[in-house]
Amino acid sequence: MTYQAPLQDIRLVLEFAGLGQASATDLYADCDADLVDSVLREAARFAEERIAPLNGIGDRIGSKLVDGAVVTPPGWKEAYRDWSEAGWNSLSAPVEWDGQGLPVLIQAACTEIWNSASMAFALAPLLTAGAIDALAHHASDELKAAYLPKLVSGEWTGTMNLTEPQAGSDLSTVRTRAIRQLDGTYRVEGQKIFITYGDHDMSDNIVHLVLARLPNAPPGTGGISLFLVPRILPDGSLNDVHCHSLEHKLGIHASPTCTMVFGDIEGAVGWLVGEENRGLNCMFTMMNSARLGIGIQGVGIAERAYQQALDYAQTRQQGRAGGSPQTSPIIGHPDIRRTLLLMRSKIMAARCICYATAAALDRANRSEDQEERALGAELAGLLTPIAKAYSTDIGCEVAHLGVQVHGGMGFVEETGAAQHLRDARIAPIYEGTNGIQAIDLVARKLPRSQKALSLILSEARTVSDEIALRDGAQSKILAARLAQVADCLERATKYMRDMQAAHRHEDALAGASPLLELFGVCIGLTGLARLENARRDDEGIASLAVFFSNQVAVYAGALAESAMGGAIPHIRAL
Template identity: 50%
Template sequence: MTYTAPIEEQKFVLRHVAGIDRLAEAGFDVSADMADAIVEGVGAFAAGEFAPLNRVGDTVGARWSPDGVSMPDGFRDAYRAYVEGGWGTISAPGDFGGQDQPQVMAAVVLENLGAANMAFSLCPMLSAGAIEALKHHGTPEQQETWLPRLVTGEWTGTMNLTEPQAGSDVGALKTRADPVGDGTYRIKGQKIFITFGDHDLADNIVHLVLARLPDAPAGTRGISLFIVPKVRAEGTANDVRCVSIEHKLGIHASPTCVMAFGDNDDCIGELIGGENGGMRAMFTMMNNARLNVGLQGVSIAERATQAAVAYAMERVQSARAGAPGREAVAIIQHPDVRRMLLRMKALTQGARALAYYANAQADLASRGDAAAKARADLLTPLVKAWGTDVGCEVASLGVQVHGGMGFIEETGAAQHFRDIRIAPIYEGTNGIQAADLVGRKLGLEGGETLARLIADMRAEAESDHLLQLIETLDGVTKVMTNPQTPVDSRLAGSYPLLTMMAVAVAGWLMERQMKAADRLGAAGEGDPGFLAMKSTVAQFFMATIVPEAMGLKASALAGSTLLYANPDEAFAAA
């Protein structure tokens, strides 16, 4: 199955949801024409260079040897084309070779790369996180040394956070950083689950590594961040080694590495972000990565939907119920298949709208808009969690539309399902995102961030279902933010609340698009077929997905009593 970038859809969302004109007014050197050129260019690039490697990436995958990790044939040439095309420079700082475009335009790039080849797209995605950390926390000298080649993609970057005994509990890490005496540090420890921790696509890999200084405070307060390159700035090899790669359910072309630092006591790093300032710097990387992982849900949902639609239009089976005659028809004519396809499109477009909107809010925040920054912070866990849940659901529906052939690897439907399943887990599990939402984000600015969002949605919404969901959401969040509500009860209801809130915001943005599509259609502007389908998809979202989210109220408010009604051992009982 080939990939075709959803160019008209992406342009439409950039205009009517992200607000390219508003970003230009905020000081970005961007216009609708420029945005269109980027969308068209990266769509063609992703389809032409990354997509043809998706199958070989899955079947051959990254390979480990004592000399390092090698990628399948074709990947190095495609990555070189990515670098030469400047696709990694879109939103990077102009002072270091970037184009200074809005972050939302880089999101379009990553969405297309991820849809074409999710495993491959993880390499530039991780580099983007390293660039963000250096941009916000690096010294001028560090930025001058590392950013130019990271920005172009000549070098790649990683995040090294997790350790075997720590998992998501970052405060339990044990990697050490001992001062050498010349301003550098000797790093010693092991990290696991390091995406693209080693490969043969670039000549250097810049690792950002969390470690503890001697006598550092316990827990997260005592964590620092270090720049630990595979090759030092002066050109000598550092004591950094990939000791193995994981054998995984999916994303086989993304080497998930176990990294050893300092086995020979000669791993040198430099501090970034100040002593014991690692968590602050880490969250700069993580917040960027969480938005981009949410986009992976959109990417796979788009690819799975395209594959399902193509199969449904080709596969002829059975007469349509209630139709005259008994002639077999393409399965796209059967009501349940049509329901699944429309649901796939509605979920994909809703998640895309939410992701683009959050990225645009982050762009406005970078220009000093405090309210936009707070809104971007509030929306980030929604993008990451709901976006990846959407990716999983849509990929599963894609298998279902294919029927028995969906369970056969050669159709590619199974690969989409396998590849996306990691997304709700890494960069902070979706349960952690929900806990973050109720534990921190609902209370931003004393609750004013949430109140402004609900007020904006309430003022603009017209659909009865959407208005009901907004009111339901308002009531549930009031319970969740009430100091009298036990912490266990808030956490027990956090996941359904997150889903409810994400659907409400996505529904608000889908209704906005429906109005724009209807307005343009009435004026005789734009592609009539695209606008008609956009309107139908938005109406389907309001009619089916929004009411489902209202049904989550009971789960969100159920409390934690039943969760702890039995001892731990009872869960293992036969």
């Protein structure tokens, strides 16, 4: 089973997120339907023909460290070269650095397509995009001129060097050191772990962004600076940085996860990005864009797993469904149909969330109006941890269900269903674990996002009101559920505010994960209900909202109770 980009679903959700809506404040005036259509169709073609077939090979062979350099699987290098030469890397990059300046929303749709085709492949450009963001926002003009054009074209790739053995979720303990030289450059020394595409053979240069500490820097996160450390120096010589070893991982075998050594000999040459001791700030720029990208990975891998399961369910004959005299394809059995609908409705919900996050970023970047830009930024900030965590959680769940639909064949590696489960498993972990996302949501984002929260709630209620006006019991039930979910979310977010006002942080943090899930359910159901309301002649789309409402959003009340459960004491139960 190969991959076919679900262009109809993607177009529908793009439209829901604002693309192609004629309005006075149209952010997307430069993107007519023909342009969007041709971008999507070309992306689909490249992904289906060139990337998707590499996914299994990438898993079986993986990237290898040979004589100190990483060799990617057969076909990987050529596919990446053709992909970047076709301009795919520069889609939403700034025009001033030779990017195409297209909206993040269109980028999001393409990112989904690349990740469905191969998560391991799509990771490389995802990190380059983060590096472009960080440099475009924080680097000096000289650094920009020297690095951005080749990063934008994809001739060079970027990395994020944050983690050290003792410094994972908590970066305050970073130990890598950087010492300023007379010529204004820095010498960087230290070891970084879990560096995705830290070394590989697909591009001419690798541009490392490295968190390090200056001598006498203040302790903690306020003493960390960001440096650009290229694999190959401007004079063409090799910098003092190399890949020491590769991790042996559960999944995404083709994506090399490197332990990088900086300054084994005389110190790696680096340049400061942004101000000294403000490195974490610069990194956050990069991380926010990367976090949405990882959320979209969740959607992408889930879609791939769903397509494979659906195909199997339509062809595998087993048992007699509904009293049929002949054996039936297993999709005839209610429990299999239920499983497939659970998969598909959750994918569509997560797609709505991720695309809405991308649209919020466009609002922040593209709007002419200052207030609109501020609201867009607030909304994007609030939505990012939800997009990341909710979508990667459903990525694992859908891949898990995909294996289940295959029965025994799902456990056999040749089938490919298990690879999706293995690949999907990283996404809730990297770029900040989903637990960290939930903490970010409750402790950092919620207190400063009252407008964005109001917007989310009022959108749910508006859609609910519209549907409630229609005839038919099913419409009333859907409308009532959506209103109820919004009420649950309002109650649970108020609880969080109250707890924080009372300095009862443990009570708030203990419910952070269920609160994040509740946010996901509310925004997802709002999206699906909007689609249903707009296309209720389309039985397929309409039934997704109804199913998600009855089988997923039905848990909203319990999620809210769970979120408001209060602190978990340090008990002896563990």
